Amino acid sequence: MLMKDGFIRVAAATPKIRVADCIYNEEQMENDIRQAAERGAKLIVFPELCLTGYTCGDLFLQRSLLDGAAAALEELIRFSKNEDMVIVAGLPVSIGQKLYNVAAIVQKGVLLGLVPKTNIPNYSEFYEARHFNPGPQKPRKIYFGGQETWFGTQLLFSCVNMRDFVFAIEICEDLWVPAPPSISHACAGATVIANLSASDEITGKDNYRRDLVSGQSARLVCGYIYADAGQGESTTDLVFGGHDLIAENGQILRESNRFETGIIYGDLDIEKLACERRRMTTFQTKGQEDYVVVDFELGVSDINLERYIDPAPFVPSDMREREKRCEEILTIQALGLKKRLEHTHCGHAVVGISGGLDSTLALLVMVKAFDMLDMDRKHIIAVTMPCFGTTDRTYNNACRLVKTLGATLKEVDIRDSVRVHFRDIGQDESVHDVTYENGQARERTQVLMDIANQKGGLVIGTGDMSELALGWATYNGDHMSMYGVNASVPKTLVRHLVRYFADTAKDQVLKDTLQDVLDTPVSPELIPPKDGEISQRTEDLVGPYELHDFFLYYVMRFGFRPSKIYWMACQAFDGSYEPQTIFKWLQKFYWRFFSQQFKRSCLPDGPKVGSVALSPRGDWRMPSDASVALWQKDLERLSMEI
Known part of the structure; x- marks a missing residue:
């Protein structure tokens, strides 16, 4: 159920209109509403002055046009009785001998409100001040179309059965001014802004418009629906492209093809926006007392989510962006270590090298930090400590990697x-029990610490954030170091960082070695191998890291319920994992995440590289004895649904 899980499907529509033909225009809007209803949209936004057309010019001063627009709105209100949808339509309205450019908010036969445009442009190709007046902020009751309704800019429309879904209106130019009305709307509680627009097309304007919409949605942590005028408007001086946009917190979810008419849809995650605002203590709510809140109710329906859910939220899907991100993260890690080495006046750094992904990344970061300091790489002491589970493959890769990089x-x-x-x-x-495994891990840590004492150096930790989330680390073993460069890097990203280093390496031996490390199964190698091959595969024991990283992102970044994360994971990993498998590892994730907090409460220092981190001094402060009961109950309810 979309509304239960915090999603709402919205639409931005650009119908083909006829200038000043209100009956025709209303009929085209009805057609769009029917289509949107079939797709499950709960809010549809039409362009500015859509019932008349934006380019009527001095016809706006004609009584016939104003009466025709009012009659068309009344017909739209009657039509809306059978649709479970909020409709936002633009028209000119005369109130107290003044003409206003307004948005009419209609739902189930009721005119919920009329919101006037605040900023009236009168420059370049725009001359709206010839006809329209800025609307009043303070709402007041008026009669229009046979109904009593609210009129004013400070109106919020709140869904009673999805309380975080609160939308407000701004109209075209309102977005382009230094202090858009949407700022106060959002501060007063609006999570969605609907913009009815008539923005003409000139060369390059589409990029500016897109940036403006995405930027405002990011600044206000809101959903933004931008419906633009298109074909049918007068081309006497201008052409309108119907450039519709739906954005959410800086991300463009949907964008129409310019110079075409039609509808675009977007599934806004209202719960995500609300969670983000709660997290940001600098997002201060204020001015609610100046607003009138108009309640409405929507039906709850089951709809397949059309929104793309990335199965790898920590890893950019675009290759160029991924390469940029990898270089940035490696630099952040290296700079963190560089500062620590400078501060402690350490001439050496010690790392345990296993031939696995995490220790490989840590060594690469150390090399980068030493190069920044113009220090001899020979002062990097890479220690390989073979034991019962070590295979020839990982041992040889570890040795070859260290020698190729010029470390000791x-x-x-x-x-x-x-x-x-x-x-x-x-x-x-x-x-081969836990004592058997942990005894080896703690012995390795002791060796590293003592070598660091001999050399006057620091032990550099190799564990990654995914392991810390699951508690997949030996307490006071690989859990401990003097600086953990991988502490906020999830496992899925570790792999891409190493691959990036391999792709950009000039030395063929280094490139080949890194590639073989990437191809090696993830393992702590604490159980003896079988026939010379790794017998202990981490993901067979704790679950696939790509699933756990997905869970971790939405647990930490937005605080979603287990049931919502499960449904999102089912969509993101459709075709890769069965729902029962996802549910199994989600249960495992929550159990381990809560039970293993004590390990995270005493982590070594390490640099934060992304929006999610588990440092007990910064991003994640959780009691080590917190109960998982509430989360388990949600999973129990979910188990009865699947």
Whole structure:
């Protein structure tokens, strides 16, 4: 159910009109409304002065046109009785011997309000001040079309059965001024802005218009529906392209082809907008007392979501953007380490190198930081510590990687020391339990710490954010370091960072080695191999990282309920994972995320690189003993639906 999960389908429509033919124009709008209803739209926005046409000129002063527009609106109101949709249409309205350019908000036979345009352009090709007056801010009750309704700019329209869905109106020029009315609308609580526009086309204006709409939706953390006048308007001096746009918090969800008529649809995530505003304490609500709130109710319906949901929210889909992002992240990581090395006056840095993705990325970052400091790469001490689960493939890759990068390779075989430890604590080496695994991890950390003491250096952590979210780290083992360069890099992004380094490497041996690291299954290699191959695959135990990173993003970034994340994941991974598989690993995610917080509460320092991070000093402050009961209950309810 879209509304239950916080989604609402909206539409921006540009019908082909006839200038001053109100009956014809209203009929075209009815056709669009029928089409939008079939697609499940709950809010449809038409262009500025659509019932008459924007280019009527001095005909706006003719009583016949004004009466015709009012009659057409009354017919639209009657038509709306059978449609479960809010309709926003533009027309000229005469009130108290003054003419206003207004948006009429209609739903189920009721005229909810008339919102006048605030900023009346009178420059270049625009001469609206010849006919129209700026509308009053303070709403008042008027009679129009046989109904009592509200008139004024400070009107909010609130859906009673989806309280975060609150929309407000601005009209064309209102968006283009230094202080658009939508600013106060959003501060008063509007999560969606509908803009009825008649923006003519000149060369390059479409790019500016698109940036304006996306930028305003980002600034106000809102959905923005921009419906533009198109074919049928007079071409005496201007051409109108019907450039419709639907944006959400800076992202263009849908955009029409210019110079065509029709409808575009967008599924706005109202819950996401509300969550983002709650998170941003600088988004201050104010001025609500100046507004009149008009309530309306919409039916709840089941509709297949048409919105694209990226299965890899941490990784840009565009290759050029991805390369830019990778270079940026590597630089942030390296600069963080550079500062720490400078501050501590450390001439060496120590890292455990396993031949896996995470330690490979950490080493690459260290190399970049040392190059920034003009320090000899030989002062990077990369330690390989083979033990019971080490394979020839990962060992050889680790050694080759260190030598190719010019760092110092040090090998410490920990088998004997781990066996001594097992003997001391009475651990049977044939029992491959958690003690067997963690004993190796902690021995490796001890070795790294002591080598760092010998060299007067820092131990650089390799664990990534996905592992920290799941608690897939040995407490006081690989969980601990003196600076964790990968701490806010999710596993799916680690892979792309290493691939980017491989793609841009000039040394063929380095390129080939990195490619083989990428092809190696993710594993802690703590269980003996079978026939020389890795026997312990992380994703077989905790689940696919691409799923967990998807869950992590929406849990951390927007605080969505488990059920909503599940339905979104089903759409994002349709064809890749069965719904039952997604549900299984979502349950696992929540259990691990809550139970393993104690590990995140004492993390080493590390640089934040993206909008999601788990640092206990910054982005994520969670009690280590918080209950998962509420989230489990939502999953239990969900299990009965699937």
